[in-house]
Amino acid sequence: MRGAALLLPLLAAALLHADAAGGGNGSCERRCGGMELPYPFGFSSGCTIRLGCHVGADGVGAAWLGGARELGLLVRNVTSRALILDLPADCSRRFNESVEALFSDSYAPASRNALVATSCSAAAGAPQTSNCSGPPYRYMDMPSSHCTANESIRCILPPPRPHSNLTSGHHFLNKSEVLRSNCTVLVSAVSYSDAGGPSLLLGALELDWWVPGPCRCDARANCTQLPATRTRPEAFQCECPEGLQGDGFVDGTGCWEVSKSKCDRSNYLRDCGKIVLVGLIMAGIVFGAMVMGIGCVVCHLVKRRSASIRSQQSTKRLLSEVDCTVPLYSYREIERATSGFSEDQRLGTGAYGTVYAGRLSDNRLVAVKRIKHRDNADGGLDSVMNEVKLVSSVSHRHLVRLLGCCIEQGQQILVYEFMPNGTLAQHLQRERGRPAVPWTVRLRVAAETAKAIAYLHSEVHPPIYHRDIKSSNILLDHEYNSKVADFGLSRMGMTSVDSSHISTAPQGTPGYVDPQYHQNFHLSDKSDVYSFGVVLVEIITAMKAVDFSRGPSEVNLAQLAVEKIGRGCVDDIVDPFLDPHRDAWTLTSIHKVAELAFRCLAFHSEIRPSMAEVADELEQIQVSGWAPSTDDAAFMSTTSSLCSSAPSRGTDKSLGPDKGRGEALSTSAPAMAVAARETEKGAAGSSPVSVQERWFSDRSSPSSNSLLGNSSSLH
Numbered sequence: 001m002r003g004a005a006l007l008l009p010l011l012a013a014a015l016l017h018a019d020a021a022g023g024g025n026g027s028c029e030r031r032c033g034g035m036e037l038p039y040p041f042g043f044s045s046g047c048t049i050r051l052g053c054h055v056g057a058d059g060v061g062a063a064w065l066g067g068a069r070e071l072g073l074l075v076r077n078v079t080s081r082a083l084i085l086d087l088p089a090d091c092s093r094r095f096n097e098s099v100e101a102l103f104s105d106s107y108a109p110a111s112r113n114a115l116v117a118t119s120c121s122a123a124a125g126a127p128q129t130s131n132c133s134g135p136p137y138r139y140m141d142m143p144s145s146h147c148t149a150n151e152s153i154r155c156i157l158p159p160p161r162p163h164s165n166l167t168s169g170h171h172f173l174n175k176s177e178v179l180r181s182n183c184t185v186l187v188s189a190v191s192y193s194d195a196g197g198p199s200l201l202l203g204a205l206e207l208d209w210w211v212p213g214p215c216r217c218d219a220r221a222n223c224t225q226l227p228a229t230r231t232r233p234e235a236f237q238c239e240c241p242e243g244l245q246g247d248g249f250v251d252g253t254g255c256w257e258v259s260k261s262k263c264d265r266s267n268y269l270r271d272c273g274k275i276v277l278v279g280l281i282m283a284g285i286v287f288g289a290m291v292m293g294i295g296c297v298v299c300h301l302v303k304r305r306s307a308s309i310r311s312q313q314s315t316k317r318l319l320s321e322v323d324c325t326v327p328l329y330s331y332r333e334i335e336r337a338t339s340g341f342s343e344d345q346r347l348g349t350g351a352y353g354t355v356y357a358g359r360l361s362d363n364r365l366v367a368v369k370r371i372k373h374r375d376n377a378d379g380g381l382d383s384v385m386n387e388v389k390l391v392s393s394v395s396h397r398h399l400v401r402l403l404g405c406c407i408e409q410g411q412q413i414l415v416y417e418f419m420p421n422g423t424l425a426q427h428l429q430r431e432r433g434r435p436a437v438p439w440t441v442r443l444r445v446a447a448e449t450a451k452a453i454a455y456l457h458s459e460v461h462p463p464i465y466h467r468d469i470k471s472s473n474i475l476l477d478h479e480y481n482s483k484v485a486d487f488g489l490s491r492m493g494m495t496s497v498d499s500s501h502i503s504t505a506p507q508g509t510p511g512y513v514d515p516q517y518h519q520n521f522h523l524s525d526k527s528d529v530y531s532f533g534v535v536l537v538e539i540i541t542a543m544k545a546v547d548f549s550r551g552p553s554e555v556n557l558a559q560l561a562v563e564k565i566g567r568g569c570v571d572d573i574v575d576p577f578l579d580p581h582r583d584a585w586t587l588t589s590i591h592k593v594a595e596l597a598f599r600c601l602a603f604h605s606e607i608r609p610s611m612a613e614v615a616d617e618l619e620q621i622q623v624s625g626w627a628p629s630t631d632d633a634a635f636m637s638t639t640s641s642l643c644s645s646a647p648s649r650g651t652d653k654s655l656g657p658d659k660g661r662g663e664a665l666s667t668s669a670p671a672m673a674v675a676a677r678e679t680e681k682g683a684a685g686s687s688p689v690s691v692q693e694r695w696f697s698d699r700s701s702p703s704s705n706s707l708l709g710n711s712s713s714l715h
Helices: 002-021 095-102 175-179 266-321 331-337 377-393 424-428 439-458 515-520 525-541 557-566 584-600 611-623 630-642 668-685
Strands: 052-055 061-064 074-078 082-086 107-109 113-118 129-131 153-156 185-193 199-202 204-209 222-226 235-239 346-349 353-359 365-371 402-408 411-417 474-476 482-484
Touching (some): 095 175, 095 185, 199 204, 331 353, 331 365, 424 525, 439 474, 439 482, 439 525, 439 611, 515 525, 525 557, 525 584, 525 611, 557 584, 584 611
Parallel strands (some): 185 204
Antiparallel strands (some): 052 061, 061 074, 074 082, 082 204, 113 153, 129 153, 185 199, 353 365, 365 411, 402 411, 474 482
């Protein structure tokens, strides 16, 4: 042990010497608290591209653009080509100083950005500006706002690219032109990104970066030379070709083959020498470490046992705080049930976590939902406790049952009853070999789901708003009875009769989110009604809620359905599998459900029916009979003329949806067309259902993590 102690100072000295010897760019400080930046970025004067550093009281570091920390130009991410800045809405950010900080010899805003500013005045040579599409309050930093609702929010748009530069990757905003816009406040920014698919980054700004000077790239790297301009000296960018790794810069890591060791690269010879030296020194203290290791193993086993006991006690305390008595499972039991979370038993993976099929010690088949570890551990635990509290506090035959939970060893796991027939979405989309279900089964699933949601809204006090109603959260048992699942985003409503909604940030799945909730942050029971309306359209059409393979005006299913149903052209979108004309009852019931979906998708929430009314109407459609009438013939001729110019997935005959019960509509198509224009205006304009912007909320429930799947391997 004494010899080991003597070797420790030698080890420290050797490491210091190795750092000094191998420090290409050693004068550049690349660390800021717990953050470390790659070449050529750093936080000291010796760095090629210098950023500002701020370390908080918690030791977490943050990088700022230059010395402009007070302007709030926070660096969110550094990629091989761009600096991505967080630019949260702030109505006190000084425009000219911000613009000066965004341009340097090493970076500049690309033309795929648009700036959002206020107090702008037209001037000769000023860049193109226009009114921003959203209302001013969206861009206001409410706690420190100096803007008023009357101030004009302007978008400073990038200049149009010359035809010859359409394929160029180096097109930037012009600093002098931006300054000539004569704006006083830089509120925020919007950045267009085509990485991983077209999308809009809201509240973000992308700066392309480069290294000044002639090419200094690794011999195996590709060098892109940027010619000097009036505002920028000669510069270059490096990129390793496919099959090689690294940043490509001579002063950085260079390029190396994936299959080779670092020691095979000349840029890392000094680092390998350091590793060899450390290995020799460590060999001298192995004997002492072995003596200490035995004691450490014993100590670890004792601590692990104590931690497990404390974790169980903590879990029981948390469950008692939320007044919940669900059974607790040990992590070891869950691990055995899922064969160590085997890939063969994985049912699905989504934003919240992964779901596995499992078999407990009592031979029960269950679905195990393993929540993903999040940086905000407390927030993740709160979400789990919210789901445990809500699911365990309700009891309905069409709500999935929570069988237990496990919060142990840093894991957050929920155990649900297993649903052997998968999700409604899988059957509608024919996924995993799931058979298409006939109309009678679809109608029954819709009615049962509506009853479950109506129960949450009307029979639970305080009411519960699900916030993530979608076809992949509707599970089917062995008899195709439906059960609503995934309460991770659910919220309790208000108990006061004077409160029609609660205010909360919009969350959910694109394509299903209530556009009025997205616009004014008012969550109510009618938000679930809108989402259920989308599910009804899915049941009729077997189309996805959002599908970019459809035409631009048909990407969003809700918008497409409102237009088609409003014109009386339901047959254009009916699932061909249903063959609606094989009997009159099927045809008329499809139209009745379509009309009900149309009312659920109304933009204004007060126009939508309640879930109790929806459930009642679906039940009446199930039990209703049908007999032809003269009104049916009149409506068929009306809808035929309305739809004659549109391609049809069915035929030119159509029965209108019934506004009453058992009556055929002879005049509903024109009236619905008028309402459609109002509804479509809301559905397409201000909601994430238009899916024209990237949906960043990582708290949206996954569409593939429902508690089901192919269980054949477990039988």
